[in-house]
Amino acid sequence: MRDSKSLFEAAGRVIPGGVNSPVRAFRGVGGEPFFVAHGKGARIWDVDGRSYLDFLGSWGPLILGHAPAPVIAAVTEAATRGTSYGAPTGLEVDMAEAITRAFPSIELVRLVSSGTEAAMSAIRLARGATGRPFLVKFDGCYHGHADSLLVKAGSGGATFSIPDSAGVPGPLARLTLTAPFNDLDAVRALFRERGREIAAVIVEPVAGNMGVVPPRPGFLEGLREITLAHESVLIFDEVITGFRVAYGGAQELYGVRADLTCLGKVIGGGLPVGAYGGSRSLMSHVAPLGNVYQAGTLSGNPLAVAAGLATLAELRKPDVYRRLDALGGELERGLRSAADQARVPLTVNRVGSMLTGFFCEGPVTDYASAKRADTKRYARYFHEMLARGVFQAPSQFEAAFVSLAHTDADIALAGRAAAQALTVG
Numbered sequence: 475m476r477d478s479k480s481l482f483e484a485a486g487r488v489i490p491g492g493v494n495s496p497v498r499a500f501r502g503v504g505g506e507p508f509f510v511a512h513g514k515g516a517r518i519w520d521v522d523g524r525s526y527l528d529f530l531g532s533w534g535p536l537i538l539g540h541a542p543a544p545v546i547a548a549v550t551e552a553a554t555r556g557t558s559y560g561a562p563t564g565l566e567v568d569m570a571e572a573i574t575r576a577f578p579s580i581e582l583v584r585l586v587s588s589g590t591e592a593a594m595s596a597i598r599l600a601r602g603a604t605g606r607p608f609l610v611k612f613d614g615c616y617h618g619h620a621d622s623l624l625v626k627a628g629s630g631g632a633t634f635s636i637p638d639s640a641g642v643p644g645p646l647a648r649l650t651l652t653a654p655f656n657d658l659d660a661v662r663a664l665f666r667e668r669g670r671e672i673a674a675v676i677v678e679p680v681a682g683n684m685g686v687v688p689p690r691p692g693f694l695e696g697l698r699e700i701t702l703a704h705e706s707v708l709i710f711d712e713v714i715t716g717f718r719v720a721y722g723g724a725q726e727l728y729g730v731r732a733d734l735t736c737l738g739k740v741i742g743g744g745l746p747v748g749a750y751g752g753s754r755s756l757m758s759h760v761a762p763l764g765n766v767y768q769a770g771t772l773s774g775n776p777l778a779v780a781a782g783l784a785t786l787a788e789l790r791k792p793d794v795y796r797r798l799d800a801l802g803g804e805l806e807r808g809l810r811s812a813a814d815q816a817r818v819p820l821t822v823n824r825v826g827s828m829l830t831g832f833f834c835e836g837p838v839t840d841y842a843s844a845k846r847a848d849t850k851r852y853a854r855y856f857h858e859m860l861a862r863g864v865f866q867a868p869s870q871f872e873a874a875f876v877s878l879a880h881t882d883a884d885i886a887l888a889g890r891a892a893a894q895a896l897t898v899g
């Protein structure tokens with residue numbers, strides 16, 4: 475088998491930047507990416523024979539870890555019957571029922587193949603249902619790469635400091651208004667100026683794409699109140715938080731109901747699934763019921779849905795979220811202790827099993843404060859951890875994820891590695 479270096483060279487000859495998603499290229503931390511041979515449980519192995527404790531978890535989907543037996547069995551079984559039909563299957567009904575049971579705000583849900591499709595479709599629906607053109611998003615939040623959402627985006631946008639992508643026409647970008655995360659006054663000001671023209675507010679209820687930034691107490695409730703007052707659609711992008719921070723996502727955790735919810739990652743169990751859903755009245759605008767068009771050849775793909783259903787079945791078992799929160803808490807304590815020992819300023823933000831250590835003094839409550847983080851320090855830490863067999867997001871502005879496959883010993887190992895990495899880094 476070719477080594478990572480030769481694979482990366484070959485990849486660069488036929489794939490832009492040698493990767494199929496920019497953040498994988500290690501541009502945020504320097505160096506070249508390793509190529510993966512396989513994963514199992516909490517670990518992945520590269521083609522060079524090294525193994526790593528994995529705290530990236532494929533950017534969120536792998537809440538059960540790599541190749542969990544129930545998921546592999548479900549996908550294998552589904553595959554023996556075929557891989558795609560372009561016609562409805564019972565599995566899609568099972569998934570839609572599971573989602574509507576988990577999210578009381580969702581009466582109808584449409585499956586798609588990515589989080590980008592989910593968010594893109596949700597804002598089209600909001601615009602179609604309200605007849606309004608404007609959209610409000612938050613600096614540093616990322617909702618996939620649909621044109622209207624690549625404005626002051628997080629994730630790759632933050633890593634590459636390209637908050638606005640080339641190729642998005644000015645007239646379209648100007649329909650996206652932005653406000654700082656956690657800043658209700660800024661949102662009120664936008665609504666004072668354009669209230670009746672704003673179709674929707676889209677927000678990551680727990681930001682993950684500027685690094686993890688929880689909502690301030692009252693922030694989500696405030697968005698709910700403002701959007702209700704202006705008859706604007708409140709969209710929670712729960713692509714990361716859905717079934718991650720609680721089985722019912724951030725809506726369960728914080729008790730605030732959105733009008734539309736975007737899902738992805740966990741509901742695909744590592745295969746391509748996204749979803750958007752909401753009230754019957756809103757979703758009835760979606761074709762073929764209504765005149766908001768959205769479609770997809772592989773939407774509701776049986777293999778992907780089988781993986782997602784097997785994943786959700788595991789997440790319905792007792793004490794799952796207590797365990798995830800306990801593991802996340804152990805990792806947070808390990809990182810804080812390592813930073814204290816090394817006298818390195820580290821602000822750790824965590825919600826359950828998603829967390830980020832920002833290399834700056836706290837608090838980190840929005841994109842502006844997140845950007846104070848020392849990205850060069852993060853890059854050194856990232857590589858020192860990699861050298862000690864711990865893999866995490868190759869960017870300061872992302873989340874680390876703990877899975878049910880991680881053990882207390884794994885978390886302790888990561889803490890020891892961090893103590894060394896922060897001392898030498």
Ligand code: KE4
Pocket residue numbers: 495496497498533587588589590591593616617618619629630678682683711712713714738739748872
């Ligand atoms: P995808 O189209 O990548 O499936 O989902 C887009 C998306 C939507 N909403 C949220 C809150 C998201 O976090 C994402 C995707 N997340 C990034 C990393 N934070 C995916 C990694 C990548 O771009 O390769």
